[in-house]
Amino acid sequence: MNTTISIEPLTRIEGHARISIDLDEAGNVADSRLHILSLRGFEQFICGRPAEEIPRIVTRICGICPWMHHLASVKAVDACFGVKPPPTGALLRELCQVMAHINDKILHFFFLAAPDFILGPDADYSVRSIMGIVRADPELANRVAAMRKLGQQLLEEFAGRAIHPVAGVSGGFSKPMTKEERQRLQQGCRTLLEFAVFALTYGRDEVLNKYQNILQTLGRIETGFLGTVDTNGAMRLYDGDLRLMKADGSFTDFAPEQYKEHIKEHVENWSYGKMPWADSWQEGFSMDLDRPRGIYRTNTLARINICDHISTPIAQEALEEFRDLFGRPAQGTLLYHWARLIELVYTCERSLELLADDRITGDMIRHNVQPGAGRGVGHVEAPRGTLIHEYTTDENGCITSANMIVGTTHNLAPMNMSVRQAATDLIKNGHYDEGILNRIEMAVRAYDP
Amino acid sequence: MNIRLAAESLHSCSGCEISLLNIGEALIPLLNRLQLVHLPLLMDHKYSDPAGSETEISIPKAEIGLVSGGVANTHQLQVLEAMRKSCTTLVALGTCGTHGGIPAMINEWPMADALQTVFSTVTTEPVDVPNQDTPPMLDRVYSLDEKTDVDIFLPGCPPDPTIIARVLEDFLDGLTPEPVTKSVCDTCPTRRTGKSERKLLRFTANARFDSNESTASMQCLLEQGFLCMGPVTAGGCGHQGEPACIRARVPCRGCYGPVRHQDNQMLGMLNGLVSQGIDFKTIIDRKSMLRFSGAHGRLRPLKEKKRAS
Numbered sequence: 013m014n015t016t017i018s019i020e021p022l023t024r025i026e027g028h029a030r031i032s033i034d035l036d037e038a039g040n041v042a043d044s045r046l047h048i049l050s051l052r053g054f055e056q057f058i059c060g061r062p063a064e065e066i067p068r069i070v071t072r073i074c075g076i077c078p079w080m081h082h083l084a085s086v087k088a089v090d091a092c093f094g095v096k097p098p099p100t101g102a103l104l105r106e107l108c109q110v111m112a113h114i115n116d117k118i119l120h121f122f123f124l125a126a127p128d129f130i131l132g133p134d135a136d137y138s139v140r141s142i143m144g145i146v147r148a149d150p151e152l153a154n155r156v157a158a159m160r161k162l163g164q165q166l167l168e169e170f171a172g173r174a175i176h177p178v179a180g181v182s183g184g185f186s187k188p189m190t191k192e193e194r195q196r197l198q199q200g201c202r203t204l205l206e207f208a209v210f211a212l213t214y215g216r217d218e219v220l221n222k223y224q225n226i227l228q229t230l231g232r233i234e235t236g237f238l239g240t241v242d243t244n245g246a247m248r249l250y251d252g253d254l255r256l257m258k259a260d261g262s263f264t265d266f267a268p269e270q271y272k273e274h275i276k277e278h279v280e281n282w283s284y285g286k287m288p289w290a291d292s293w294q295e296g297f298s299m300d301l302d303r304p305r306g307i308y309r310t311n312t313l314a315r316i317n318i319c320d321h322i323s324t325p326i327a328q329e330a331l332e333e334f335r336d337l338f339g340r341p342a343q344g345t346l347l348y349h350w351a352r353l354i355e356l357v358y359t360c361e362r363s364l365e366l367l368a369d370d371r372i373t374g375d376m377i378r379h380n381v382q383p384g385a386g387r388g389v390g391h392v393e394a395p396r397g398t399l400i401h402e403y404t405t406d407e408n409g410c411i412t413s414a415n416m417i418v419g420t421t422h423n424l425a426p427m428n429m430s431v432r433q434a435a436t437d438l439i440k441n442g443h444y445d446e447g448i449l450n451r452i453e454m455a456v457r458a459y460d461p
Numbered sequence: 462m463n464i465r466l467a468a469e470s471l472h473s474c475s476g477c478e479i480s481l482l483n484i485g486e487a488l489i490p491l492l493n494r495l496q497l498v499h500l501p502l503l504m505d506h507k508y509s510d511p512a513g514s515e516t517e518i519s520i521p522k523a524e525i526g527l528v529s530g531g532v533a534n535t536h537q538l539q540v541l542e543a544m545r546k547s548c549t550t551l552v553a554l555g556t557c558g559t560h561g562g563i564p565a566m567i568n569e570w571p572m573a574d575a576l577q578t579v580f581s582t583v584t585t586e587p588v589d590v591p592n593q594d595t596p597p598m599l600d601r602v603y604s605l606d607e608k609t610d611v612d613i614f615l616p617g618c619p620p621d622p623t624i625i626a627r628v629l630e631d632f633l634d635g636l637t638p639e640p641v642t643k644s645v646c647d648t649c650p651t652r653r654t655g656k657s658e659r660k661l662l663r664f665t666a667n668a669r670f671d672s673n674e675s676t677a678s679m680q681c682l683l684e685q686g687f688l689c690m691g692p693v694t695a696g697g698c699g700h701q702g703e704p705a706c707i708r709a710r711v712p713c714r715g716c717y718g719p720v721r722h723q724d725n726q727m728l729g730m731l732n733g734l735v736s737q738g739i740d741f742k743t744i745i746d747r748k749s750m751l752r753f754s755g756a757h758g759r760l761r762p763l764k765e766k767k768r769a770s
């Protein structure tokens with residue numbers, strides 16, 4: 013008898029999704045799907061609105077990474093109106109973006125992912141959560157909660173809001189940074205860096221190393237990667253060129269404005285989520301596990317793989333260690349977590365680097381903006397991957413069309429493949445239990461969707 | 462006494478749950494006093510047995526249920542109904558739940574047109590809108606109280622962590638949370654001079670202020686000629702001593718919804734502007750004043766309205 017296993021809701025992830033796994037008569041995996049269940053239609057309802065308002069609207073695409081949408085949008089609006097922010101404005105935007113990355117990585121690693129590792133994939137579901145960690149290691153839980161709060165508070169005190177920000181404005185930033193604010197932020201970011209270095213060591217030695225047996229195998233697939241680098245090939249999050257790498261390690265760099273020449277979006281009729289793929293490889297789209305076509309991944313592992321180096325010292329050292337162990341490009345899906353901790357260190361170091369730049373307290377924060385007709389692409393690296401917003405505007409500077417490729421969606425095809433791989437590997441002859449189903453979800457959770 | 466908590470997010474962005482997590486250190490004693498029975502962002506309770514029937518949604522019994530997001534598809538409606546059945550007290554957490562929030566901006570278009578637009582962008586392969594195993598969309602985005610009984614309304618996009626913490630603590634202590642009666646302006650320290658610009662400006666240049674001084678020395682942004690929705694928006698975002706956007710020197714856009722649940726932010730604002738002698742015809746995209754409160758039939762597709770008139 014054929015059965016379908018359904019896992020719903022997917023938990024400890026941001027979105028709304030369900031996994032279905034079809035078993036054949038022998039009880040082995042015949043097919044599987046990761047369904048995205050909702051759709052909100054931002055591309056439609058921002059139409060007709062004054063473009064300068066859009067950065068305050070598209071934040072609601074995601075409450076976990078609103079700064080990313082805010083800033084990708086502000087960059088797209090800048091491009092529509094033909095304006096660039098003054099250096100201080102650009103520094104302030106990047107600072108907020110990398111600081112938002114810090115908060116996000118602490119949230120994902122400790123609140124969402126770590127329970128699987130610290131408490132174990134087979135722990136009862138009533139224990140396997142942040143509440144379980146609160147009970148098992150209250151000191152760690154308190155420290156994590158305090159760091160998360162500190163990160164959000166620093167952003168909120170300086171920029172008004174941490175969730176659904178408003179301080180990025182077309183032409184620059186809405187308020188300058190005072191000397192006192194700079195000092196407080198420096199102090200806070202030093203504390204966060206200290207914690208990040210602890211988190212990297214703790215995560216590597218106490219958490220991930222204990223799972224050597226699955227680190228490289230669970231949900232493992234072979235794909236290409238997409239991320240952002242500067243002209244020296246250093247990892248970048250706020251701006252730079254896109255780098256699209258094939259599974260064999262060869263790559264092409266291109267300006268974000270050219271994304272349409274490289275990326276198309278595939279649609280399956282069982283999911284509201286689109287699946288971006290690399291059209292420029294000219295091999296078509298296929299999620300076949302043995303012969304995937306056009307499939308690339310984004311998010312931390314991708315950025316760690318595509319960059320030649322990282323521009324800050326502690327993160328660079330961690331990158332070298334990572335490469336010695338896993339090569340380039342590393343393909344193990346759970347390695348996303350390790351890469352996430354390296355990025356956590358980078359974002360703290362980068363925040364301090366930006367704060368050390370004296371221009372950051374300058375007065376010239378925003379250029380005047382003349383709304384008008386145009387077309388613009390804005391991009392940043394969001395925690396979940398390369399985020400692209402493109403708008404066109406009419407002569408009043410109101411939106412006439414929009415296209416958005418959201419970080420998570422790049423990984424939808426790969427997540428489907430990782431689910432298939434993990435399910436095929438773990439479910440045999442109709443045998444499965446809660447621990448096995450949770451391991452399949454762990455393959456998805458690594459992508460932090 | 463053991464107070465159980467269940468939480469769900471529907472047509473939402475997860476920002477409300479993140480705000481809950483931002484309670485910080487105070488969250489841990491709260492989590493220790495509450496027993497979480499269902500909260501998909503943080504814990505692994507599933508709707509049903511994996512091999513069981515797919516339509517069954519079961520949520521454990523709880524004294525308090527938090528629901529963020531409005532309702533826009535059949536699946537979200539089922540989850541809401543299951544939450545209502547399981548929870549003694551149901552809280553609409555966030556403006557999406559109380560008034561539709563940003564996703565209800567779609568209500569200005571027929572849903573089918575919106576789906577078509579999303580699946581025909583420049584990079585999308587030519588396809589039909591997915592319709593197999595994807596829950597059908599409703600005709601528009603609804604607030605929770607349009608679909609079920611809601612006991613407590615907690616607007617904000619997202620509600621400030623201090624507000625969420627207070628409501629949970631009050632609940633644990635057996636107190637009824639006090640409803641908001643203040644507007645954003647009531648919590649705003651900016652300087653009012655009584656002199657306003659006659660025309661409204663787009664926010665394409667920054668406000669006038671001295672960055673070394675507090676916001677108390679900045680002239681009210683509405684007086685400076687920016688559309689600031691403070692007068693018609695529920696207060697609560699101002700835990701740092703000033704409304705959150707004002708702190709960033711940016712005008713309010715109304716994200717806590719109207720001061721009284723049933724009020725209309727757009728009509729309220731237009732009345733206010735007229736009484737101050739401001740020419741509201743200078744506003745582009747007037748409907749955008751309902752960008753957070755487009756449920757309850759406030760925002761509608763243009764065509765339908767033309768037909769009605």
Ligand code: SF4
Pocket residue numbers: 072075472473474475476477529530554555556557558562563617618619620
């Ligand atoms: S109210 Fe705001 S923060 Fe909450 S779910 Fe809706 S959009 Fe997100």
Ligand code: SF4
Pocket residue numbers: 645646647649650651680681682683684689690691692704707712713
């Ligand atoms: S209109 Fe805006 S700036 Fe003026 S008092 Fe109200 S909230 Fe403050």
Ligand code: SF4
Pocket residue numbers: 618645691694695698699704705706707712713714715716717
């Ligand atoms: S000032 Fe207005 S838009 Fe800003 S957070 Fe407060 S209520 Fe929301």
